[in-house]
Amino acid sequence: MKKGQLRSLAMLGLSASIVWVLGCTSQEESKPAKEEITASTVFLKHKVADYSAWRPAYDADAARRTEVGLKEMGVYRNADDENMILIVWETDDTNALKAMLESPDLADKMKKAGVTSKPEAWIGKSLQGGMGTVFLRHKVADYSAWRPLYDADAPKRMEAGLQEMGVYRDVDDENMILVVWGAEDGNALKAMLESPDLAEKMKEAGVTSEPQAWMGESM
Numbered sequence: 001m002k003k004g005q006l007r008s009l010a011m012l013g014l015s016a017s018i019v020w021v022l023g024c025t026s027q028e029e030s031k032p033a034k035e036e037i038t039a040s041t042v043f044l045k046h047k048v049a050d051y052s053a054w055r056p057a058y059d060a061d062a063a064r065r066t067e068v069g070l071k072e073m074g075v076y077r078n079a080d081d082e083n084m085i086l087i088v089w090e091t092d093d094t095n096a097l098k099a100m101l102e103s104p105d106l107a108d109k110m111k112k113a114g115v116t117s118k119p120e121a122w123i124g125k126s127l128q129g130g131m132g133t134v135f136l137r138h139k140v141a142d143y144s145a146w147r148p149l150y151d152a153d154a155p156k157r158m159e160a161g162l163q164e165m166g167v168y169r170d171v172d173d174e175n176m177i178l179v180v181w182g183a184e185d186g187n188a189l190k191a192m193l194e195s196p197d198l199a200e201k202m203k204e205a206g207v208t209s210e211p212q213a214w215m216g217e218s219m
Contacts, residue, residue: 040094041073041124041214043135044087044101049114051083055171057113064106065089068096076168076178079147086168086178094123098219122216127186127193133165133216134189136179141206143175149205160192161185186215
């Protein structure tokens with residue numbers, strides 16, 4: 001991204017990048033540079049028969065997630081279907097995560113917990129050109145006040161080639177919002193997010209945190 005674009009993002013308070021944890025490089029030329037370590041944001045979506053029955057089973061399996069290095073960033077429920085779940089994790093080892101997701105034991109536990117759809121998983125990348133699934137997360141002062149204004153702005157999203165895939169609310173903080181879109185053009189999305197008009201509308205709608213955006217790459 002050009003410097004001018006970065007400055008624009010800073011002015012608008014928009015972040016379209018994942019957090020990168022960088023390995024240090026030795027100052028001594030005789031020593032090899034240390035390997036870069038990347039912390040990836042991972043999204044897992046599936047439907048359950050009954051959230052209240054599924055959640056205790058999910059919480060009871062926390063040791064497995066800790067073992068593979070997953071840090072929980074939130075469990076979200078679709079605002080229009082509270083049994084559609086979107087889980088957000090951060091991990092330094094996507095291979096260990098993939099192995100966990102492919103485990104027959106986990107598949108059996110998910111079935112017993114009432115998972116009724118095939119799970120979909122994405123690794124969050126920085127926004128880029130091309131088609132993909134986009135995740136935008138931010139906090140609002142009041143969901144009930146924010147939602148009508150978000151819905152009223154649908155034509156602008158359609159103009160940017162965005163297809164609505166769901167609005168999710170964190171189960172522990174229902175004013176923490178995670179919006180999921182299908183994007184036809186990542187560059188058009190970037191332009192929309194950098195728009196001063198959008199920044200003003202988000203402020204008026206009560207967005208209170210710096211938005212974070214990811215382009216999801218299917219696992």
